[in-house]
Amino acid sequence: MASPGVEKPNIRQVAQLAGVSHMTVSRVLNDHPNIRESTRRRVEEAIEELGYRPSLTARALATQRSHRIGVLVESATTFGPTSTLYAVESAARASGYEVSSVFLQAGAKITPQEAVDHLVALGVDALCVVAPRSSSIADLRRIAVGVPVLVVKPDKDPTFLTVTVDQRAGTALAVDHLVALGHRDILHLAGPLDWLDARSRERAFHARAKSWGIRERPVVVGDWTADFAYEFARGIRELPEYTAVFVANDDMAVGLVHGLHERGFSVPDDLSVVGFDDIPLARHVIPPLTTVRQNFDALGVSIVEVLRAAIEEREIPDVTRISAEIVTRASSARPRKTA
Template identity: 45%
Template structure:
């Protein structure tokens, strides 16, 4: 520990504080100490830490079993943020998020003496489970809706969707169709709300949109339904996978993208830049989500975060080659 302190230019007590109660140390000092820890490959004695501080150095994460890009990327970003601060992450993966399963998952992590817990909760149905969790557990909800009794970190899906729709309208499209995600997803409802708000602000009607299931197959099926309609010139898909299926259906029907129809997705998956054509989409900063969730949980552990505080990560519109002015304008 003394070597770490010397390299970081701090006292051994400050090093101990960073390792055992990082929420009490300024972020700049914390980063300097952790850089020295990594450079020297320092390994604190976890058993001694528990005895000395009552802290286990373990953070728990309750998530659900999914390979979808958004939830998987969120989980990865949380692990990265925790690892950078020498925390171990224990994950409970659930087959579904509901009142009973969330409660059981949190209790399992409490049984492992986790210092704090993050619940990745993008389903609307998770709210009931979060409301029944013990109030004395330092906990942060990631991706949850507004009506939960814990601090939340979430992407502003509504704002991202509004940017996507305004972009299409600014190109001269009369209106924008929307293929929504599943109705029980907070993300999908936020994106639909943003689509509707942007259309209504521009004086356009916003009918109830059809819902897909996040898969390319559902985007493909929707694309086959609309491909023969010459009045369709712009579509905002609820995620990039559905946009991919939509692009294939339009191509098979002989509709040029973006000449005949412009398409925007949401997520900016790594493959989006290589779709035919490269996809205009809304990028989510999952690294920032993980960092903010970790910092907020440290505040909760230290007792400084408000019960219903909410930290929002702004998404970014990435314009590529799948959007353009309508043909004939």
């Protein structure tokens, strides 16, 4: 491996060590399909031994591509969008791509058009949009981008490529877990319903609850924050008829548990609580939170796979819906006895 102060290895040195031409090394670096597996392996071993890192500028000149993905992120202070961005950056680096990102926040001066224009001006090969609001997607439809666009959203789209963690299946896991414990009266504390994921979870909750014959209750619509759920719980004067709460994200679930504790209610003895996301804090609160884990690493890998296929004009891989899983901890238990 190259050391500080030593001249960086070049593509011809890789070719010499691997016993191939420099054009063959170039084809391996650019994932050319017509390369023998044994040849590809020799080249990759030579690259690793020499510590060779291809020049993005040279690759751009050779392929007419920048090997750069643009990411437009809305509400980057919330767990899901932030985790998605980190996952895309990691997967892109592993695939030899760089990431340029622009953040949109409520009240910010930059418009979606300006954000897209900025990324396109950087010469990105494709655009990933982590814009969770339906209004943001509507804005995007009015913009001519000129490169492949992928939107992280729960439903397929006639205009854009899509990849998502399966929100409906994740919600079903939460409801099924509570039903298996014996709960038949469950409240849903939803996220803001102009968010696509919150709307998907809310609809999936009603559908799954109906399939189990669970009592239909109006949802409580929150704002994703622990403070909202804390204040909601503080407003509960006596033990409610419902025996469990499915909360649309872990931040609100943590606030709910805190507020219930201050009102003198026990989780899970009086009320079971199940969240969504599996934030790092979820396993450390008291009681540790039962939740639905979103696999953001797999999401990032799939986003990059789909975008690379679109950039290279290959068949789009069928990896557009990532499985979620239920993580059972101490905040859910069998329901209390009701009258």
